[in-house]
Amino acid sequence: MPAYRSTVLLCAGGGCISCGCLPVREAMEAELKRRNLADEVRVVQTGCVGSCDLGPVLIVYPDEVFYQKVSPGDVPKLVDEHFLKGRVFERLLVKSAETDNLIATQREFAFFNKQVKIVLENCGVIDPENIEEYVARGGYLALGQVISERTPEWVIEELKKSGLRGRGGAGFPAGTKWDFVRKAPGERKYVVCNADEGDPGAFMDRSVLEGDPHRVLEAMAIAGFAASADQGYIYVRAEYPLAIRRTRRAIQQAREAGFLGRNLFESSFSFDIDIRVGAGAFVCGEETALLASIEGKRGIPRPRPPFPAVSGLWGKPTLINNVETYACIVPIITRGGDWYASIGTEKSKGTKVFALAGKIRNTGLVEVPMGTTLREIVYDIGGGVPNGRKFKAAQTGGPSGGCIPAEHLDIPMDYESLAKVGSIVGSGGLIIMDEDSCMVDVAKFFMEFCTDESCGKCPPCRVGTRQIYGLLDKITKGEARIEDLHLLEELCGMVKESSLCGLGQTAPNPVLSTLRYFRDEYLEHIVDRRCPAKVCPSLIRYSIDEAACTGCSLCARNCPENTIFKVEDQKKYRIDPARCVKCGVCFDVCRFGAVVKS
Template sequence: MAKIKYHMLVCGGTACHASQSEEILTKFKELIVSKGLETEVQAIKTGCFGFCEKGPIVKMMPDNTFYTQVKPGDCAEILEEHIIKGRKVTRLLYQDPETKERISDSRHMGFYKKQIRIALRNCGFINPENIEEYIARDGYLALGTVLTEMSPEAAIEILKKSGLRGRGGGGFPTGLKWEITRKVKAAQKYVVCNADEGDPGAFMDRSILEGDPHTVIEAMAINGYCTGASKGLVYIRAEYPLAVERLKIAMKQSREYGFLGEDIMGTDFSFDIDIRYGAGAFVCGEETALIHSMEGLRGEPTVKPPFPSESGYMGKPTNVNNVETYANIPVIFNKGADWFASIGTARSKGTKVFALAGKINNVGLIEVPMGITLREVIYEIGGGIRDDKEFKAVQTGGPSGGCLTKRHLDTPIDYDNLIAAGSMMGSGGMIVMDEDDCMVAIAKFYLQFTVEESCGKCSPCRIGNKRLHELLEKITQGNGTMEDIDKLRNLGTVIKDTSLCGLGQSSPNPALSTIDNFLDEYLEHVKDKKCRSKVCKSLMQYLVVPDKCIGCTLCARNCPVNAISGERKQVHLIDQEKCIKCGACLEKCKFGAIIIN
């Protein structure tokens, strides 16, 4: 019998799924059968490869050939050329943006060179809907070892030694959190997985649940054993249907194999998991609000203490950890605390997954060691700024974070350095901005998000953020004064100091950090009534250059509000009162006679 010679890994993450990866997989399977290659080639669905920019991805094993932007129509050619004739389909290989060279082996791509994959170790490698592939890669080995060979205290000690800190944003030491929950005496305790990923642009938790759901189940069971909980709950947003589906499949398989349920692996430890759905409120990522939402109450935070580890879900001690935190845990037990602690910086150990987005060439999901610099992430992994524009800022930590500038490019990224720079790690969204982005408008955008997502319980957040937003609105409309900038600063600081929960305590960050780092742009808006990035419409004027206008009337005919007047073969004029700044005239003019002032 012939042995399987090829595995064709087809990405089944949400992004690739949306661009027909399911059809590609079906097509490959059909073609394999019709060509009689069933005994030699296997097509397998995997989780996200991270390189979403160039999806759908098909990776050929064992030669590591990385095909990008594959379409269902390319399947026949890949099978015919690569498998049967042994020639790579060059046009589908990744092209290095600088050297223009086609790279076939993913290990040589700039995007992957600097990455270390711990939390994403199985994403894009195994079939997430097949527990056997997970077991083959040390799956459930950590759970088995901890249950049979370690006391809960010893296991917690290993976790503390590893230096793992919460990946959801706060960066609280995970081992310490477990220890606190363990020490509280109660008949019933709970462990919770926070999969309420709410930062705009962040999608690492979704990708982990879609690509490697078993790792979360395994780590939750370990957590249950260590803290003394027999029940686990996954709080996941209903907007993640694919992640929910894969998690459900994984839970079912896990029960069948005896990794969930009564007397796990012959010990007297019993543990099971349930799913709770969130409706997508940003504030429900905050652990007390999350717990209330799970209890069926309004998703509003409450004052800490009492911390959830003392009184959480249904008033019982509850340990809440984030998806990415969980994904690190089985590896720590398999490879040891010292190995994990050897990666990263003095106070931030291991790796962090970032969702790269914005004006960058390689949009996608990356996992890098702590301590890597922004420059390495943006220019080496991210492939630099799109269309060779100038880098202006990078926003980390979502609506709670801040903007970092050129000055910070060489700062090693870890929890403490980001806070010192006026931003935060957050859940790992990284949005890159170029010269075309107006920093005042960016601050306004994030404020608008927090105003909408504020639960309204405490006044600083409910009223204060609204006022902040109004001040920014005023500045972008050209009505701002110098006093407004001071007001922004003062009010922002007060909101940070007096808000009840993490949402309010961090919501002024985008505004405050842009004032600190881009004061000149604020001053331009206020004093010169100018927006250098030409984003703030109220500060822009569309003008006709008399020397260039030949009077073709094209602009006047295309203006939706009839703001342009002028006779044929005469210079036209734009009525600034009527103009809505839609840009239609600029787009239509063939003579470059329309400019933005």
């Protein structure tokens, strides 16, 4: 391999690809060739770096210079400045949110330097389509060691020592689960990876499969060794075509290299993995529904026990963990369970990846030790709420989770603390909301999701979620009475207690948690018929402040219903309130702040 003086890491995660990073790569390679630098500078296409809103992103090693929002047109100048003149190309650097200073390197950027990367240690660093890069970072060493030097008991012991808990949402201790499957009677056993990352707002599993698929394959093989299974399945949702493609390729490469297949590392242990693609059903993230789906059936959950560890795929003992859980395994094996347990809090060990999105300056994936406070994540890493707005709440755990209000900003993010305030870590989605979000509407949004995704098997979930949605709809339309609020609470409790699976049991959580912290907002909708955040269309009206209106006609031209008309003989416009559908387009397009929401 030739020695390069510099390596350009180009993020090719889903986000950056959609921002056009592939043309940047082409331009970069062409420019390097034109300047006779192709032998000195290498371009590597990596998985997700994490800072999704800054894409396309380039990191130039060895200096770790971080360039953002690079367009193909910037490339000649960038090559000229950085590689020929040897100085940083300032125009493409990130600016610090507080000081306005330029940030040259990844190390100086608060978004990165507050993070501790274990799960994501290879994401954005290696080329996910090249197994050699994974091996060069020590990949498959743990598998080799485990097979040739260790026993299944040793693996499970390390895992128990590490304190790792399942990252899919429920937080069940991984070591205990692995032990159950190992001890379950049965000749044939299976290992399954849940990559049906359905919670809206969570995308770490996608990034791991897109950016470092071999890490998951290696962990599944180790799980196979520990549980004496010889076949694994990865169940990926169909919405992730790139993750499916890269994982398929990784499986092929691992088979060719002898890391998957028969008699691994010349032992008697054989293990292979196949992919199963989901077909767009949220409930399939529930483990028994997922197993039904792998078997080619409707994804409908069944009561537990028996748990999959005893009777899973085709009735055989089955070990199920999600992508992020598997992504923790190799470091635990390599560096030891005690090392892993030294990170995090007393009961929540290790790190957790959060998918930071919503009304926040830096969006993307952040990996922090368990117990890091919400404030650190939102302000230090996320850079705070943009546009001078105020933080209102953070929503964690998607449709099964809850809201954390501003008064709890200093809460440590771990399983126990979040449970105490009525939310969950869940799969790690973290959506930030500002004053422009209506909490009743948020609850309604999640309930609509659950009514739609309920599989229909048990009535509490099928009928209950619909009734709750109906009540929330009444509230947001200003048609509810105070009794409806009591009915709402009663229904939530009933659905929670009597539903068959996790979907129904947790579906009322967003309602209960918003009721707990934002009851006033519910009351305002019901009693005053007012939406304080000015979101619910039935409770707001748009008008034009004639003093501020310049008569530019932009609003009138954009109004989808043609309800904005010119006031006779004047250069002013007015909205016909009777026909206005309250879509808000006029409010968005007005450059003079003349459209008023009230």
